[in-house]
Amino acid sequence: MFIQTEATPNPDTVKFLPGPPVAGHLGPFDYPDAASARASLLARALFQVDGVARVFLGADFVSISKAPGRDWKHVKPMVLAAIMDHFMAGLPVVEENGGEAGDEITYEGETAEIVAEIKELIETRVRPAVAQDGGDITFRSFDAETGIVHLNMRGACAGCPSSTMTLKSGIENMLRTYVPEVTAVEAVL
Numbered sequence: 001m002f003i004q005t006e007a008t009p010n011p012d013t014v015k016f017l018p019g020p021p022v023a024g025h026l027g028p029f030d031y032p033d034a035a036s037a038r039a040s041l042l043a044r045a046l047f048q049v050d051g052v053a054r055v056f057l058g059a060d061f062v063s064i065s066k067a068p069g070r071d072w073k074h075v076k077p078m079v080l081a082a083i084m085d086h087f088m089a090g091l092p093v094v095e096e097n098g099g100e101a102g103d104e105i106t107y108e109g110e111t112a113e114i115v116a117e118i119k120e121l122i123e124t125r126v127r128p129a130v131a132q133d134g135g136d137i138t139f140r141s142f143d144a145e146t147g148i149v150h151l152n153m154r155g156a157c158a159g160c161p162s163s164t165m166t167l168k169s170g171i172e173n174m175l176r177t178y179v180p181e182v183t184a185v186e187a188v189l
Contacts, residue, residue, distance in 0.1 A: 001084050005076065008134040009162045012053075013065040013155070014072065015134030018083050022093055023057040028136050029094060030154035031055040042093045045082045051075040056136065056155030057093060063134035063155040111144045114181050118142060118149055121178055126171055130157055137171070140188050147183030149175060163187070 004017040022042075023029055029040060032054050037043035043055040046064060051074065054065035062083060066075045086093075107115045119139050130137050135157030140150040151171070157163050164187075172185040 001087060003080055003083055005080075006134065008063065010065070010133075010135075010157075012068065013063050013134055014076065014079075016062045016064065016079065016083055017060065018062070018087055020087060021060055022062055023059055024093075025059070026094060027057050027059060028154065029057040030136070030158070031057075032158070040094045041091050042083070042086045045086055046079060049075065049078040049082055052079065054158065056134070056158075058131055058134070058136065058155065061131075061134060065158070105141055107142070111142070114144070114179060115139075115142050117179050118175060118182065121175060122151070122171075125174065130155075130166070133157075135163075142182075144181070147181055149182055149185045150188045151185060153187045 001019065003019070006015040006017065008015050029043070031037040031040065031043045031047075034044070034047035037047055037055060040055075040057065042062070043057065046052050046055045046062070051066050051070035052064055053067040056063040064075075064079050066072060122137065122139050126137050135153070135155035137157055138152045138154070140152050142149050151167070153163055153167070157166070167185055167187055172182075175182040175185060
C-alpha cells in the first residue's frame with residue numbers, strides 16, 4: 001500500500017491520501033481530541049501516535065494535526081504506519097451509527113431561501129477548494145437580523161494561520177457578492 005502525503009497551508013497539519021476511500025459519503029468527521037474519537041477505529045488508532053493532536057477524516061484523505069513542539073520527522077512515519085495497519089486489516093473507518101449528530105437549525109420563509117443559497121455556494125465553491133488543502137468548512141448558522149454567517153472550520157482549516165484570511169478575503173467577499181443579505185462571516189469552534 002502506498003500512502004501519498006501533501007503539505008497543507010497549516011504547517012502543523014499534513015494530508016495523507018491512502019488510496020481507498022476514508023470517510024467516503026458518510027463523512028467528513030472531525031476529531032479535535034482522542035475523547036471525541038470513540039466512533040472511529042482509525043481515529044482512535046491515530047490518536048495512539050505520540051504527537052497527534054487532531055484527526056480529520058475526509059472522503060478520500062486523512063488530515064493529521066500535530067501537537068505544537070513536535071517534529072513531523074518523528075510523527076509522520078508513525079501516522080503512516082497506523083493508517084497502513086488500519087487499511088491492511090480491512091477495518092471500518094467509522095463504526096455503525098458512528099456519524100456525527102447534527103443539530104441543524106430550521107429556517108422559514110425568505111430566510112430559508114437565503115440559507116439555501118448560502119449552503120449551495122459553500123457546497124459547490126468553498127468545500128471542494130478547502131478539501132484540496134486537507135480541510136473542510138461547513139455551514140453552522142445564519143443570523144437574519146445581523147446578516148452574519150457562522151461557519152465551522154475543520155481539519156487543516158482549524159487553527160490554520162491563513163484561515164482568517166481565507167474566511168474574510170475569500171469566503172466573506174464571495175458570499176456578500178452573491179447573497180446581499182450577508183454582511184459578515186465568522187468562524188465557530
